[in-house]
Amino acid sequence: MISLKKRLPTLSLLAFLVIWQGLAVYLDSNTLPTPEAVAKVFWQACVSGQLPFHLGVTLLRLAISFAIAMLLGCAIGIVLGRSKKLDAFFDNWLVIFLNVPALVTIILCYVWFGLIESAAILAVVINKLPNVIVTIREGTRMLDQDLLDMARCYRFSKRKTLVHVIWPQLHPFVMGATRSGLALIWKIILVVELLGRSNGMGYQLHLFFQLFDVAGILAYTIAFVAVIQLIELLILKPLDKKALRWRR
Amino acid sequence: MTDIQIQIDNKTYPAAAKPSIVDLKLSLTSEEFICLVGPSGCGKTTLLNIIAGLDNDYEGDIVVGRQHTSPKIGYVFQNPRLLPWRTVRENIELAVDKHQAPEVIDALLEAMQLTAAQHSYPEHLSLGMSRRVAIIRAFAVDPEVLLMDEPFVSLDAPTARQVRELLLNLWQQRPHTILFVTHDLREAIALADRLIFLSAAPMQVVSEIIVPIPRSERGNELAIESFRQQLLKNHPEIKQLL
Numbered sequence: 001m002i003s004l005k006k007r008l009p010t011l012s013l014l015a016f017l018v019i020w021q022g023l024a025v026y027l028d029s030n031t032l033p034t035p036e037a038v039a040k041v042f043w044q045a046c047v048s049g050q051l052p053f054h055l056g057v058t059l060l061r062l063a064i065s066f067a068i069a070m071l072l073g074c075a076i077g078i079v080l081g082r083s084k085k086l087d088a089f090f091d092n093w094l095v096i097f098l099n100v101p102a103l104v105t106i107i108l109c110y111v112w113f114g115l116i117e118s119a120a121i122l123a124v125v126i127n128k129l130p131n132v133i134v135t136i137r138e139g140t141r142m143l144d145q146d147l148l149d150m151a152r153c154y155r156f157s158k159r160k161t162l163v164h165v166i167w168p169q170l171h172p173f174v175m176g177a178t179r180s181g182l183a184l185i186w187k188i189i190l191v192v193e194l195l196g197r198s199n200g201m202g203y204q205l206h207l208f209f210q211l212f213d214v215a216g217i218l219a220y221t222i223a224f225v226a227v228i229q230l231i232e233l234l235i236l237k238p239l240d241k242k243a244l245r246w247r248r
Numbered sequence: 249m250t251d252i253q254i255q256i257d258n259k260t261y262p263a264a265a266k267p268s269i270v271d272l273k274l275s276l277t278s279e280e281f282i283c284l285v286g287p288s289g290c291g292k293t294t295l296l297n298i299i300a301g302l303d304n305d306y307e308g309d310i311v312v313g314r315q316h317t318s319p320k321i322g323y324v325f326q327n328p329r330l331l332p333w334r335t336v337r338e339n340i341e342l343a344v345d346k347h348q349a350p351e352v353i354d355a356l357l358e359a360m361q362l363t364a365a366q367h368s369y370p371e372h373l374s375l376g377m378s379r380r381v382a383i384i385r386a387f388a389v390d391p392e393v394l395l396m397d398e399p400f401v402s403l404d405a406p407t408a409r410q411v412r413e414l415l416l417n418l419w420q421q422r423p424h425t426i427l428f429v430t431h432d433l434r435e436a437i438a439l440a441d442r443l444i445f446l447s448a449a450p451m452q453v454v455s456e457i458i459v460p461i462p463r464s465e466r467g468n469e470l471a472i473e474s475f476r477q478q479l480l481k482n483h484p485e486i487k488q489l490l
Contacts, residue, residue, distance in 0.1 A: 150329040153300040153321050154343040154389060164342055168333040246333045246369040 033215040042219035050204075055223055058189060058201040061117075065124035066185055072125070073132025074174065078166070080133065081140020097130040102188050106195055115196040127188045132177045139173030140166075171243045175236065182231065186224070250313035252276040252393055252425065254299060259291070259306040268294055269306070270450040276393060279423040283436035286446030287489050292429040295451065296323070296395045299427070312392055322386030322394040322424070326401060328378040330370040336381050337366040343385045356384045359418050376407040383415055387422055396428040400435065412438065416466065433479070433490055437461070437472050445486045454485055 017035050024034040033041075045051035080087040106123040113119035143166060151161045193202025201220055208216035254276070259269040268291040276282060284292055297303040299310065301318040312319045330339045340353050357363045360380040370378055379399055386394050400408040416439065419426065430436050436443055437459055445454040457479065465471045480487055 146325070146327060146329050147331065149297075149302050150323070150325065153302055153323045154385075155320075156342070160342065164331060164334065168331070243333075246371065 030212070031214050033218065038215050038218045038222070041215040042222055045216070045219055051220065051223055054199060054201050054204045054220075055227065057199045058193065059227065061121060061124070061189055061193075061200065062182075062185055065121045065128065065189070066181060068121070069125045069128035069132055069181065069185075070174075070178065073129050073177065074136050074170075076129075077133045077136025078140050078170075081137040081143070087137070094130050094133060097126070098134065102127045103191065106188070106192050110196045117197075120192045120197055123192050124185055124188050128181055128185055131184065132181060135173050135177040135180075136170060139170045143169050168243070175240060175243075178236065179232075182228065186228065250392060251278050252313075252319055253311040254308075255310075256295070256298060256306055256308035258308070259294060259298065259303075267450045270452065272308075272451060272453065274444070274453075276425050276427065278425055281419065281426045281428065281439060281441045282444060283428045283430055283440035283442075284444050284446055285430060285433060285436050285486075285489065286451070287448050288431060290446055290448035290489075291451040292446065293326075293397055296397050296427065296429060299393065300395055319392035320389065322389050322391035324379070324382045324386045324394070324396040324399045326397050326399065328370070328375075328382040330378055330381055330385075332370050335367050335369055336362060336373070339370070339381060340385045340388050344388045348388070353384075353388055356388055356418070359421065360384050360414055374407075376403055376411055379403065379411055380414065383411075383418070387418060387424065391424060394424045394426045396426060398429055398431070400430075408435075413467070415439075416463075420463070431490065433476055434469075434472055437475055437479075438466050445483075445489050447489060454489060455483055457483070 020035055024032045024037075042051070080090060105126050109119045109123035109126070113122065147165050147169075148161070151165045156165065189200070190202035190205060193200035194206045195202075197203050201224065204220060205217055208214075208220070252275075254272070254274040256269045256272045258267050258271075260267040272295070284295070286292055294303065298306055298308075299319070300321045300323050309316060310318060330336075331342070334342065337353065337357070340356070341348075344353070354363070357366050360383060362377065362380055362384065365373060365377060370381070373381070382399065383396075386396075400411055403411065412435065428436070428439060440459050443457045443459060445456070446452065447454050459475070461471055461475055
C-alpha cells in the first residue's frame with residue numbers, strides 16, 4: 001500500500017499527460033497541441049537560447065523586486081507589529097494598497113515613470129509589499145513577550161534580540177510571505193512585461209498570443225512551473241529544514 | 249559584591265482600583281539568600297520585574313552600592329524561557345558577555361549535571377533539566393542580584409529536592425545575592441538565610457525572620473519541619489499569608 005501511495009504522484013502526472021494527449025488527438029486543432037509537439041517547441045526554444053534568455057530576464061526582475069519587497073516588508077511589518085500607534089495610523093493605507101488591483105498599479109507606474117525598467121520593478125514591489133507587511137505584522141504581534149522580557153533583562157543588544165529572539169519566531173511567517181509572494185510576483189511580473197517591456201516571459205507570451213501559438217505558450221508555461229518547483233526544492237525546503245532543526 | 253536597597257513608594261496598575269505595592273523597603277546584603285514568602289497574587293512577580301528593570305512604571309528607587317541604577321540581573325523565571333531554537337549551551341552563551349571564559353560555562357554545566365546535554369535543544373529536555381539550564385544562565389552572567397520566581401513550581405517532589413540541592417551547592421561555590429520567591433514555607437526555610445513575609449493588596453513586609461538552621465542541616469527535613477512549626481506558633485500573623 002505504501003509503495004502505491006508513493007507512486008500516486010507519478011501516476012497522476014502520467015494520467016494528466018494521457019488525458020491531454022487523448023484530448024489533443026481527438027480535437028486535432030492548433031489550439032490544443034499534443035504534449036509531444038509542446039515538448040518539441042520547448043526543446044527548440046531552449047536550444048535557440050530564446051527561452052533561457054527571456055526566462056533569465058524575468059527571473060532577474062523577479063529576484064530584484066522580490067528582494068526589495070521582502071526586505072522593506074519585513075522591516076515595516078516588524079515596526080508596525082511593535083508599535084500600536086504607527087499601526088493605527090498606517091492600517092488604512094495598507095487596506096488601500098492591498099485592494100488596489102495589480103493592473104492599476106502597473107498602468108500608473110508606467111504612466112508616471114515611463115516604460116522603463118525601474119517602473120516595472122516598482123510596480124511589482126508595490127503589489128507585493130502590502131502582503132509581506134501584513135503577514136510579518138501578524139507574526140510580530142504573536143511574538144512571545146516572555147522571551148522578549150528574558151532578552152531585556154539579560155541585556156541583549158537590539159541586534160542580538162532581532163537575530164536570536166525575534167527572527168526565529170518570524171520564520172514561519174517569512175516563509176509564508178515568501179511562498180505566497182513568489183506565486184504572486186510571478187503572475188504580476190508577466191503582466192508588467194506584457195504591458196511595457198520588450199523582453200521577458202510576459203513579452204514572449206504576448207507575442208505567442210498575437211501569433212496564436214499555443215504550443216509556444218504551453219512550452220513557456222512548463223519552463224515557468226519547473227523553475228518555481230526548483231526554487232521550492234532547492235532553496236525553500238532546505239531553508240525550512242535548517243531553521244526548524246530544533247523541533248522534535 | 250554590593251548591597252542593594254530597594255524602595256518602592258507606589259506601584260499601581262493603570263486599570264487597578266488599589267495600588268499593588270505601597271512603601272516597600274527591602275535591603276539586600278551582598279551574597280545573602282533571601283526568600284520572599286507571600287500569598288498568590290500579592291505582587292511578588294511584579295516586585296521582581298521592577299527590580300529586573302522589566303517594569304519601570306512605578307515610584308521609587310533602587311540603589312546598588314551608592315549608585316541609583318538597575319542592578320545586573322540573573323533571572324530564573326517560573327517558565328524557564330529558553331530559546332527553543334538554540335541549544336542548552338547556546339542559550340547560556342547568548343546571555344553572557346563575549347569575553348566570558350568558556351570554562352565558567354563548563355564548570356556551571358558540570359555543577360548542574362548538564363554537561364552531557366549541553367548540545368541538546370530545550371524541547372528534548374525534561375522540565376527539571378530546563379529549570380537547571382535557566383539557573384546556569386542566571387549564574388553565568390555573574391549578577392549583582394539573582395532573581396528566582398518560584399523556579400521549582402510544578403516539579404515533582406524528588407526532582408524539586410534534587411534541583412534545590414544542586415542550586416544550594418552552586419550558590420555555596422559561587423555566592424550571589426539571591427531573591428527567591430516562593431509560597432512554600434518548607435522550601436523557603438530549606439534555602440534562605442532570611443525570610444521576608446509579604447502581605448497582599450497592597451504588598452507590605454509583615455515580618456522578617458533569620459533562619460538559624462546551619463547550612464549543614466538544611467537537608468534534614470525534621471529540622472526544617474520543627475522550625476516551621478515553631479515559626480507558625482511564634483508568628484501567628486504569617487499563617488494567613490501561606
